[in-house]
Amino acid sequence: MKRQVPLALVFIFGIFMIIQYFVPHESSEWVFEFLLDWIYIIGIFALALGIWSLIRVSWEKIRYRKENWQYAAVTLLGLFFMIFFGFDYFRNFFNATGLQNFMFRHFFDYIMIPIQATMFSLLAFFIASAAYRAFRARSLLATLLLIAALIVMLRFNPYLGPLGDYMEKTASWLLNVPNLAAKRAIIVGIGLGIVATALKVILGIERAYLGKD
Amino acid sequence: MEAMSFGTFLWVSLGAFLTLATFSFLYKDNPFYKFAEHLVVGVSAGYFVIILWHNGLQPNLFDRLNDGNWYLLWLNSSRWWYIVPAILGVMMWTRFSKKRAWISRWPIALYIGIATGLAIPLEMKNRVNMQLYSTMRAIDWSNFFGNGFLDSMAGYSQLLIFLGVLAALFYFFFSKEHTGVFKGVAQFGIWILMVGFGASFGYTVMARISLFVQRIQILENYTKTAWDSGDGLFLLFWFITFGIFAVLGVVQIIKHLTRKKTVTP
């Protein structure tokens, strides 16, 4: 029951989905769409487990006064208020008016968006520091990496004068030729890796995800 | 631009404050960053609860069962079969109990079975079939040397792409040690990979810089709003928002300049 049934389920549904791909008929499509709905709905129910984990970890920080416990309270407050406003002060559970709630929208626009966009923009700095730290001519491979990156970064530099034109051409060649070849080879390899791993899962050879006992 | 109400301005100030707080992470971990980080974790988790409830469960489950009655377990609904995913979802919750946690493996097994079965033909098609198909390409022999300097449409470039793909695939062979001729080919493969990585790294820099420019623009607009309003209260809040970080920045610089030089071992 604990192990055999799940393995059988993986096998049956996996094989069904493979066959389904080759059957365009409406009935196969209907089952396909229904199953995708399953995945979606299971995922949403599982969110309760996630939220519970978040609450428990934060609460234990507060309870045992672990380091930075005050901030855990900020998390819990943020979570609670967002849910509170999203359900329109717990008045509208079953219609989406909560999404139009003033506070819900403002929390989204002025807390979530600025912080997330700023987190994203940190990439401008990290791409610079990564380049400084890692682009060293240590070995032949590192040098190739460094030179290719430098040429592409110089592609629109007007201070180079006539050399700039060559940089531009070299850069677009690097992007269209070696880069394309590298990507295509990686894609093929990944494709085979994915299919192999998925087959192992369906055949029940790889079962780390199920746990034991 | 329309004049902004003071209430909206306060919200915008909050956004600006949190933006600066997040940027302060670049200096080091600090209470402002910790505050922003923990706040956004809570708020975004709550946001997803609401979005998945209103835009996920409601249309995909509740609306489909809503012509049934709860005391009949929705079995009289016109689409009663949607009870199945609901039951599977509830089975996930057995993880709250240590003893019954194994039941949750059933929905997980279904989930993974469906996902893997879905992936096999699709990935085979998109990543193997299609790529193989486009690798078999006729080379423009009449234009082998191309026009001008490094022409990517020229025959030699197309030939290089083909050879590059093969060599890079050779590099990924697991069952053969890289020795002899094989080593040479694999070496060429890794060169192609590295040049490709370098080029795509360099190419991304522009897009990343523009992300930062957008944040500068947001702060610039915020400043403009405050200054153009001609309202003392607006300016006060603007000063507070920027002032906190400015003062702390200066303090850090002074600390840095007056620090005792210690010899690091």
Added chain:
Amino acid sequence: MNIFDRMMSLDRRWVFLFLALVCVVTHVVPFSIPINTTEEVEAVFNFIDTLKEDDIIFVAIDYDPNSLAELHPMTYAIVEHAFRKKMKVIFTSLSQNGPGMADRTIRDITDSMMIERTYNGVTYPPREVKNGIDYVFLGYKPYPALVVVGMGQNFRIPFPSDYYGTPLDDHPIMKGVQNFDQVKCVVDISGTSGVDMWIAYGQGRYNFPLALGLTGVMAADYYPYLNSGQVFGILGGLLGAAQYEKLADNPGPAVDGMRVQLYAHIVIILFIVLGNVGFLMSRKRKG
């Protein structure tokens, strides 16, 4: 720790600080940077620059707000150039989410015509650019390919009336203007494959001079059309827009954007060079 070791192992916060300073300064302080112009952009500029007063050009604002950042500067630069030289412009917007944005853009540009400006040594007095006399905005219709073919016959077929509902014949600008034959050139500014429609059904069938304004990512795919002469010029991405702004002596958002990009890239490259000089020198010392 000698100087070379130090060059190699700078605290990354210096990198952050320099990059931030450079970005902020170059964004806030306007100064000019040299911009290399390329043939394909010069071709577009020269074509429009040599047209006469009252000549009509056709500008298709075929993008939606998603690719606004890259393509807006092109529209502004080209249309302002044309209006300053007292040409007339016919606009369309064949992207579903585009017309509202295009309408605002046109108003923005006509507003800026009310200010006196000097470009390339010529002072242009303020003038009022009027709907119906100096320009007409046709708007959006579905089936873009058919719309393009239809306009090749007569603008009135797909667009009996303009975006604001005025019949085309009520506009003085449209007097005697039947189709692309009366238009000096078409400039399609687009962020999608809708460009193909203009090349195949427009230029291919009616043989008008066609220029393209494309996003940076797309531009490379359309150079073959430049070689074959189907397209007489291409503006690619922010860089293309900045070149046009430079040629028109009207630095705007694209030049501003390029200034930040250029210096940010230089800062990063300098740090890479610094690290490598340190690395190579210290390796040399150690032998």
Added chain:
Amino acid sequence: MKHKLLIGCCLLLLPLLAPAWAQEAPVADTTTDSTAAMQAPAPVTDLTARDKENDHGHGIVLEWTPSVDDDGGLNNVFGYVIQRAESPDGPFEERGRVPIGAGGYDDIGSKERESDGFMPDYVDYYYLVRTLTVDEAVYTDSDIIGPVQSYGQWFNTGRIPVLFFVIGFMILTMYFITKARGGAKLFVRRLAGIEAVDEAIGRATEMGKPILYVLGLGTASDIATIASFTILGRVAKKVAEYQTGLIVPCYDPIVMTVAQETVRTSYMDAGRPDSYSDDMVYFVTQSQFAYVAAVNGTMLRELPATNIYMGKFFAESLILAETGALAGSIQISGTDEIAQIPFFVVACDYTLIGEELYAASAYLGREPVLLGSLKAQDYAKAAVIILAVIGFITINFDWGGFKQLFQVLD
């Protein structure tokens, strides 16, 4: 020859139809002057209609030879309108328009019964194609064709190449797995990134600091994440043996659930079930950059000895890897997200490139059965290389037949 005859017949029929047009649409030209004397164009010929193959039904394919006046003859064709009716007498409704030069149209309806565009299967339809001129009032209709019905198929012949690949790969995998089960020794070369995992765990033990394992932004339905579970299992077992700490912040609740199960099993296998706690594997949030903010904070506060990133990563890859480097951690990464590999290569100490991630899950387990699939992967790769070479040679000798074998039609 046949075409010309047909056109000739149609032209003969034209005068008969003329009065009908006059009634239906009086030639009233108010807007334009250039089109006043527009002559009616020749109709399209050879119109055929059939069910669209390899689909779920609800689609009919129309094909025709464009009017002789399309790019030639009178040269006044503007486009074509496809019209459909449920009886040959009409009423016909417009289904779509195509520009000049087009010789076909797919009339695809919705399969949803409730939708407006619903197009039932097994219903007789009649079609005609109207040749338009720029003058709305001047056009020519083709002959009416029908009846034709749409229906769904049970096998998609366009996907046969994929079927062959999948079956071939399955056979290969099963063969090597059986061989491995039979005790055959399968050689697999060493991979630096994978060996680094073991070293990194040892280092963490020495330093007495935890290991941070990030499963990425994938869900449990991404195969990269599933491969990552196997690696996590391996890492967790070592961690349990050495009694080092383990931190696994999760982005997806199902991934969290599975990861908890995996880690718990590993601790049991290592004989230390009591050291395991559910708090090692915890959920953060389902929002990309909020998750990154939290993981960044964790890195700087817990200062893990080693960060392992395995799974699906997007723009955040570099933010994580750079922060990790700042915290002084050894970093090992692996992803199948191609756009992110360069950033990991640049910022991490070891990177598993693309398929090496999948190899790692087989390799680390060191179970011969898992290695069998790795062999299958290699042989498939060899097959791809050989096919590519044959295809490349044949196509360059102007024989495209071999290449066409691999074309997937959708």
